[in-house]
């Protein structure tokens with residue numbers, strides 16, 4: 662038995678040495694190249710974009726809508742407007758108190774989210790989570806929340822993709838912040854892609870798309886919902902409605918990206 666264990670640990674040690682060796686050879690001959698400019702990537706923190714391209718990500722700044730987190734458009738020649746609730750949010754009852762998006766859904770960030778969602782590059786969830794940690798969590802206190810909840814995917818989409826991108830981000834945030842990960846929402850309606858729909862159509866389509874799992878206990882809890890991209894806030898608002906219906910005290914949202922307000 663002892664000999665067998667020695668043999669197994671020797672084998673796993675040589676395997677890990679072998680995989681490290683392969684990794685260093687790979688870095689030497691097949692270095693990671695930036696998906697935007699093609700330059701060689703020198704750090705292991707982000708294997709998809711170089712530091713120069715990553716630095717072009719446009720962070721969300723005030724003034725912005727507190728409910729959906731999208732920045733108000735600045736019109737040349739006019740003073741920047743105050744932070745106020747945008748038209749789309751003003752038209753609907755809001756179950757979300759505040760949305761904090763790290764950056765605009767454009768350029769390198771849009772490409773990064775595309776790699777995560779449609780090209781199976783799940784490791785990019787790590788630098789995307791770091792982007793949230795370095796921007797949003799500078800302003801808000803993780804201790805103000807009892808749990809972090811990912812926006813769920815419908816099971817057929819989850820089967821196709823293999824993972825839920827929002828859940829990867831939620832797990833990364835929980836690991837760094839020491840927060841409680843509570844994946845208690847289920848998506849019961851598989852809605853078609855939203856991108857061509859107006860705000861009212863989005864709200865109609867997403868209605869009753871989510872349920873909380875039967876044993877979910879969110880009574881009096883302050884929750885933080887995680888989504889990859891917030892567009893009009895219809896999805897996160899519907900998730901928040903279900904969580905509030907289940908007894909949650911409050912729901913805030915954190916997202917990697919916010920769509921531009923037109």
Ligand SMILES: [Zn+2]
Pocket residue numbers: 695696697698699700710711712713714715
């Ligand atoms: Zn680059």
Ligand SMILES: [Zn+2]
Pocket residue numbers: 726727728729730731746747748749750751894
């Ligand atoms: Zn809004």
